[in-house]
Amino acid sequence: MARVLILGGTSEARALAALLVALPGVEPVSSLAGRVADPALPEGDVRIGGFGGATGLQRWLAAQSIAAVVDATHPFAATISRSAAVATSALGLPLLVLSRPGWTERDGDDWRRVPSLTAAAQLLSHDHAPAERVFLTTGRKELAPFASLPQWFLIRSIDPPDEPLPPRHQVLLARGPFAVDGEFALMREYRIDVLVTKDSGGSLTEAKLTAARRLELPVVVVDRPPVPDVPVVETVAAAAEWVASVLGAG
Structure with a gap:
């Protein structure tokens, strides 16, 4: 089983976990920051709490034999996104950002x-x-x-x-x-x-x-903070396809 870390806390992260649970050969592990008292939990394994910055995340990824990471956190969770980019780069792990599209101003908006x-x-x-x-x-x-x-x-x-x-x-x-x-x-x-x-x-x-x-x-x-220089997709389906592709699963 290839273990995939989903940095979560969003509806997209929960939807991705549900897809990956059903994907042969893949074991998703969702991580929640623990800032919400009663979070909606995704399917599959869940861990709650911080990692201790990029160094702590790097140690955890290595210890848990994680094969790939999907950053599906809130678009404003800039700290964990930066840590994920640093930690995965140091370990040579594939990283994807799943970020829903931002809002667009319409006629009548001010x-x-x-x-x-x-x-x-x-x-x-x-x-x-x-x-x-x-x-x-x-x-x-x-x-x-x-x-x-x-x-x-x-x-x-x-x-x-x-x-x-x-x-x-x-x-x-x-x-x-x-x-x-x-x-x-x-x-x-x-x-x-x-x-x-x-x-x-x-x-x-x-x-x-x-x-x-x-x-x-x-x-x-x-406005949103800048996204790390890594691959980015906007849909859960695209993220699931990326996981299957980089892991040769499904």
Whole structure:
């Protein structure tokens, strides 16, 4: 059996694990960071927790006789993606990035793209007509750039967000998928003036963009970090084909 490490935590990673479990000669092992209290678990073997950087990951890959790695983490999980690139290069292991396509601006959208959460917070503070009520959907971590802003924030995340947080805020714990009608009603109920989101892509949380378009609200979109210089595919099927090809399986 050829063991394949799936760096996971996304719906695409779970779907890939389900395909690889059924692939003759392949044993998928999914790794979750452990940042979500009650994660949705994939099929097959699962490990939870960090590796200790690129060096720790390299040691683990060698000890576990891993034959290939698929990085199917969240598009903003830049640290583990860099570690995977370094560790697999050192061991001469094949590495693939499975990354869902980012969102595309449509007619009627009012997007302001920024390179980071810090830049998003700066935009909110320096805007000539600053929004008073912000819907912040960038996850529970790295919210410190917004902690000094005077606006009121509705912060939505799966688990309670890390401090520091803005002095005026309300936390809404929820897990997608979200429907357009629900997002529309939520933004109207809380009288949202601007939506702030990461360009996560996918359909699970895309409804908020449609709702913002209907409400003619501006959207601050944080661009993705760069992907390591390795092969990249956008679909689960393509990732499964790559695994079968590099391992001569199936």
